[in-house]
Amino acid sequence: MGTTDSHAADAADLKRTPLYDLHVELGARMVPFAGYDMPVQYPTGIMTEHQHTRAAAGLFDVSHMGQAWLIGPDHETTARALEALVPSNMVELGRGKQRYTVLLNAEGGIVDDLMVTRPVAEAQDGRLFLVVNASRKDVDYPLIRAALPANVRLELIEDRALIAVQGPQAVAAVAAHAPKAAELAFMSADWMEFDGITCHVSRSGYTGEDGVEMSVPADKAEAITRALLADERVKPIGLGARDSLRLEAGLCLYGHDLDETTSPVEGDITFILQKRRREEGGFPGAARIQREFAEGPARKRVGLKLDGRAPAREGAEIKVPGGDTVGIVTSGGFGPTAGVPIAMGYVAAAHAAPGTKLALVVRGKDLEATVVEMPIVPHRYYRAPKA
Amino acid sequence: MTTYYSKDHEWIAVDGDTATVGITDYAQSQLGDVVYVELPDTGKALKKGDEAAVVESVKAASEVYAPIDGEVVATNAALVDSPANVNEDPEGGAWFVKLKIADKGQLADLMDEASYKAYVETL
Structure with a gap:
């Protein structure tokens, strides 16, 4: 038997998330993914994990993704700095609101797709929370830094893990420990206590289901995960089912469905182009993107x-x-x-x-x-x- | 009947001039949930190492190789309708093809059960 899906990288060169030991304990099969040793599936298998997420709740370790703050003197300054790189409206992003967008190259091709959240607290105005793909950190961070004005800086968050809980019972399971999670609207976020641990929780995800993504202190990630897995509604889910879930949900995987040659119009994610940005331009590759928007893309x-x-x-x-x-x-x-x-x-x-x-x-x-x-x-x- | 094993995780059960070929329990556990099986046409002459069948899991496509030369004399059509049988009964009912053995001498290159188990331990 031979497979076209080969994983030849040396495990010793791979990074580990704060949940690595728990994945191994749970019997996960670990594979290299974007430089990390990640669980592709647990013993029940991809099919069962996929179905469980759609029926109840699945827990995903997405700590390999890049978390960072963009920090400036006020919201408008920081938002405009980011708008120079993305085609979405960041200036009018409300407090506690979240938006999916893309970093663009000069030709209007997609450098990465990312989530941007404006903190809910007025005291944090001037900050935007970014979550980027693991495989693109080394490209995104220099690109962002090179484009920032002197009064806005990028600060990487290296001491937090990221856990997604997805499925029709996900929010109820999280709310048993963090009641404020149940109050979140879709694509909004807030800071809250999870069994006394301060976490940043957003109502979003990448499976097409209701659910949350929780940015948590790295040294508390295992305790939080164990608390959630103690709830029989919640099962651990690997990258295999994450892929089949997002594919069914029509969501793009960077490096596969989006890359530096594809534009947001070709990628059929024009919902990220809010009216003001679409009309005014002022983002990399605006001429191509505006033309494709008006005339239709070739592909x-x-x-x-x-x-x-x-x-x-x-x-x-x-x-x-x-x-x-x-x-x-x-x-x-x-x-x-x-x-x-x-x-x-x-x-x-x-x-x-x-x-x-x-x-x-x-x-x-x-x-x-x-x-x-x-x-x-x-x-x-x-x-x-x-x- | 003697069963041999390949390094590519096929098993081959020899009964006279006929060899039944399937994949091992280790192989199915590595594949994960099988969702599709493609079988060769009966009468097809296979050389050792040729693609004898294709199995697709949720995640990836894999080939089942012919561990020896031989002509396909039967295929397990039930797998086409019930591909999950490969996960449930890989070393029993979920065989893929029966070959008419062309050269019994090639069996000497394969492993017996004890050697295969030892080999899997090293992976």
């Missing part, structure tokens, strides 16, 4: 459902059935909730409409697939009841 990210049972993986060619190549698969696998193989890829704009029949080339054979709306599995984010 576009689409969701795909395969008609048969065989999955198509990253790199598979996308063709018009019996005809020309029109694109490439950037993520693909089996969707445990969808119940069928699913994929994401880029196709020429003429072939991007939902319902379009395409063929994905796997091992020399054409597999029939259909362009579908994303998310493939509907999001179930928290919506506050109307007052």
Whole structure:
């Protein structure tokens, strides 16, 4: 037996998160990921972990991701400094609110995708909390620093872990220890006590489910995780199920579905381009992005459902059935909730409409697939009841 | 009937001139949940090391190699409809192909059960 998925890196060179020992104790299979030794799955396996997250609550160690503060004299100064690098409206981001955005290069290509949170406390005005991809820290931090004015600085947070708890019962499980978590609106954040430990909790995540991400002191991460896992609703979930969950939710994985050649318009994440920024420009690659926004991009990210049972993986060619190549698969696998193989890829704009029949080339054979709306599995984010 | 093992984690059960090929319990545990199995056509002549079948887990695609030369005389079509059998019964009901052995001399290159167990311990 041979696999196309090889992990040849030397474990000795890998970094460990504060939860490493706990992963090993829980029987996780550890694999190299973005320079870290990370759990890909626990003994129950990816399928069970995926289903459990959709049915109850899954706990993910995402401590490998980069946490940092952008610190300036006041909100507007810090927000404008960040706006020079991203196409989203940061100036009008409210206190305690969170926004997904991307760092851009001069050609309008995506350098990384990230979450930006404005602290809720007035005393912290002038700060923005950033969470970037582990694999892009070494690119993002120098890029950000080089673009900052003298009165705004980037301060890396090295002493905190990041734990995501996702699923329909995630917030109830967290609120048993941190009651304020239940009060958070979607894409908002606050500081709160979790069994007396001060944590920064946001109502967000990357599975399409309700849930939170908790930035916690590194030396308390294991205690917090053990407290959550003591709740039978909460199970540990590895990177394998994280990938199948986000794929079903239509969410991009940097380095696969987004890279330095893809723009936010091609990537179909135009919701990050708020009106003022779209109209005024003033971000790297604005000319290309504004043109694509007005005229439509040449290629576009689409969701795909395969008609048969065989999955198509990253790199598979996308063709018009019996005809020309029109694109490439950037993520693909089996969707445990969808119940069928699913994929994401880029196709020429003429072939991007939902319902379009395409063929994905796997091992020399054409597999029939259909362009579908994303998310493939509907999001179930928290919506506050109307007052 | 004697069972041999390859370093690529195939098992091969020899009964006369026929060899039944599957993957070991260690292999299925490394793969994780199997969601798709692709089998060769009956009559196909395989050389040692050729791709005899494909297994896809949620995470990745893997190949099952022919551990010896031989012609495919039967395939386990039940796996196509129930790929999860590979996880549940890898060294029993979830065999992939039966080969008509071309050269019994090639069996000498494979491991017996004790050697394979010792080999897995080193991984």
